[in-house]
Amino acid sequence: LPPPLPLPPPRPPPPLPALPPRSARTKISRPSRSVSVSSSIAASASSSVPKRTMPMPLDRPFGPSRTSAYSTFPARAKWSLSPFHVVSYDRLPTKTLHGLDSSSPPREYGAARAPPRSRRSPKPYICEREESSCLRLCRLQQELVLDRSPMQAGSCVCAFDLVRTLTGRRGVSAECRSNSALSHLTVSDAGAHLSRSFCARCFLGVVTEGDGGGSASSLRRIMYSYLTSPGLLGFGGAWRGDRSAWDVVNAANASSPKVDQPIAMYVEPADKYVAVRAIVDLYRRRTGRSIPDSHVFFFSDTAADVAPFETASASASLPRYNARQVACGVRDPDMPAAGFCGAALSEIVDTPGVSFCDAPPPPPRSPLPPP
Numbered sequence: 001l002p003p004p005l006p007l008p009p010p011r012p013p014p015p016l017p018a019l020p021p022r023s024a025r026t027k028i029s030r031p032s033r034s035v036s037v038s039s040s041i042a043a044s045a046s047s048s049v050p051k052r053t054m055p056m057p058l059d060r061p062f063g064p065s066r067t068s069a070y071s072t073f074p075a076r077a078k079w080s081l082s083p084f085h086v087v088s089y090d091r092l093p094t095k096t097l098h099g100l101d102s103s104s105p106p107r108e109y110g111a112a113r114a115p116p117r118s119r120r121s122p123k124p125y126i127c128e129r130e131e132s133s134c135l136r137l138c139r140l141q142q143e144l145v146l147d148r149s150p151m152q153a154g155s156c157v158c159a160f161d162l163v164r165t166l167t168g169r170r171g172v173s174a175e176c177r178s179n180s181a182l183s184h185l186t187v188s189d190a191g192a193h194l195s196r197s198f199c200a201r202c203f204l205g206v207v208t209e210g211d212g213g214g215s216a217s218s219l220r221r222i223m224y225s226y227l228t229s230p231g232l233l234g235f236g237g238a239w240r241g242d243r244s245a246w247d248v249v250n251a252a253n254a255s256s257p258k259v260d261q262p263i264a265m266y267v268e269p270a271d272k273y274v275a276v277r278a279i280v281d282l283y284r285r286r287t288g289r290s291i292p293d294s295h296v297f298f299f300s301d302t303a304a305d306v307a308p309f310e311t312a313s314a315s316a317s318l319p320r321y322n323a324r325q326v327a328c329g330v331r332d333p334d335m336p337a338a339g340f341c342g343a344a345l346s347e348i349v350d351t352p353g354v355s356f357c358d359a360p361p362p363p364p365r366s367p368l369p370p371p
Contacts, residue, residue: 188342
């Protein structure tokens with residue numbers, strides 16, 4: 001047999017495609033660890049060396065044909081000038097001041113809601129300094145009360161006698177359970193709870209025969225705190241100077257008496273009407289409120305203080321104010337003409353006219369012997 005034919009040689013591999021020109025080749029390499037250096041490149045580039053870009057058309061990679069180009073310069077690093085915003089999602093701080101006892105200063109609570117309050121009127125702030133936070137709160141409270149009911153608040157005046165009207169007999173607690181006994185004095189039921197009476201929306205005034213123990217006495221400080229406590233219009237911004245600066249009525253002009261503070265001292269019973277008239281004129285001047293004469297009320301424990309108002313009501317040339325004798329429930333056994341516990345809250349009413357305590361019933365008569 002003839003020998004087998006040798007196998008044909010294997011087909012040579014196809015020729016490799018022509019390599020593109022060097023300017024069109026791209027080499028991509030990725031190191032095992034890379035760090036962005038764009039910021040360092042931008043920071044280290046010199047602004048004095050221009051960069052020229054000479055682009056070539058894509059359809060003509062070779063040849064002398066080139067397009068026009070612009071010279072550009074490296075931009076400055078802008079990362080430090082990027083805008084940013086700080087947004088806080090915290091709640092706005094809120095502070096609530098609560099009424100305190102006379103023995104403790106006012107406290108401030110945080111944003112938590114205040115515990116529910118009872119229906120009892122809050123106790124007043126007893127402030128130790130003239131510019132303390134509690135006095136600023138009292139002034140704000142007066143402004144809020146004045147703005148809340150502009151047609152009612154500030155259109156009346158409630159004036160009081162001090163001793164045995166706003167105060168009670170010192171040290172008495174068992175007989176006068178509604179009073180507030182402090183270390184220096186006893187505040188009557190009406191004096192401690194004026195915010196629960198109609199006088200809460202009226203301007204307040206005090207006329208007294210004494211001086212309250214002097215300018216440095218605790219009685220002046222405590223009474224000022226009670227009369228400017230939360231819930232009261234109080235002095236409505238008419239007070240000037242230190243809270244212990246009481247004033248004396250200037251009655252040189254009988255038709256227009258003057259006083260510079262809503263608390264007048266050294267006022268005799270026969271002059272209580274004149275002092276109240278001066279306080280009403282003070283509020284009209286300093287607050288600009290229209291206060292009718294029929295909206296002025298005076299309260300005192302003694303009939304001698306109320307009597308001049310009855311006399312003035314019978315005169316056609318004098319303003320007619322309302323006056324009421326209070327502290328009628330319990331009288332001082334040592335001084336029957338004076339009150340014992342002071343004014344009760346139920347006696348602070350806006351009844352028009354002038355009224356006195358009811359006359360005590362006559363003692364029972366012994367039965368007559370049979371004829």
